[in-house]
Amino acid sequence: MSPIFSPVHGIHTAAGRYLRRVAYEDAPPARSGEATSAARHVWQIAFGLAVRRRFEPDSPLAEIRRTVTAVLQHHAAAALPALAAEMLIRDALGETVPVDEIDDAVRSGAHLLLFAGLVEELAMTDGELEGLVMEAEELAVEVIAEAVRDQPAASAASLSFT
Template sequence: MSAVFPPEPRLGHLLQAVARNDVPARLAAPAGDTERRVWEIAFGLMVRRRFLTDSPLAEIGRSVATAVNFHAAAALPALDAEMLVREALGEKVPVEEIDVAVRSGVHLLLSASLADELAMTDGELDDLIKQAEKLAVPIPMPAVPEEAPAEELS
């Protein structure tokens, strides 16, 4: 990997493509843990850009319904999607046992739909993704100084 020319953010392109309906939304596409983490963080950033913590549930529900209907082939469960949005807004909601494919689908497709609702430019979307990628990098643990080997007693 070149340090001078880092790779383009893949999620940004994927989100833009999904938002433009250029590619089918395949939820089963394999994604690594890091990639899913980036999707999740980007979703959180997008949700908090679109909604306030006390946004009416009806408003959230309309956005979710728009995304679910637009990407009907993905058959996203609307309530699961709504819960993930509310979780991203800091609410304590039941989100355990949501299938990982559903989570990824909601993170990707709802992010694309919200980007469209917010009329974000490609540049703004890429900036958001870059921010998510930075946030997804695990913080390195502080190095523990190695203990000097005990001198053997003769």
């Protein structure tokens, strides 16, 4: 296991902590544009986990649209494209949908904001949210370890979004 993931209980990465702060509306998701690829990967996995908890693969599109609309209205300043956001959710549900050519910053912004919206809709407790983020971190560990191998001098702090 990567040294980043010590056996200490709780969220281990700055990316995970940032994700939790976004879910608590305690951090500006606009900073997602500065994220590392490892951090983006954690967010993408967490987003996928939340999507699959909230929706079934055959959930009505209108239900998905309601979630997207609510999130985009709540975060109008982020100006996320509605259809791209919807497609990211459907992609996470396993549908074949057009998700190419979505800018990294837009993609991560959507992952973060939709994740926060889904956590809100699911009325997750602090413990459930922490468990979800930790699960995403564990699933992302190979990618993060790869990033560490590619940058051996980098400290754990470099895995944050800053």
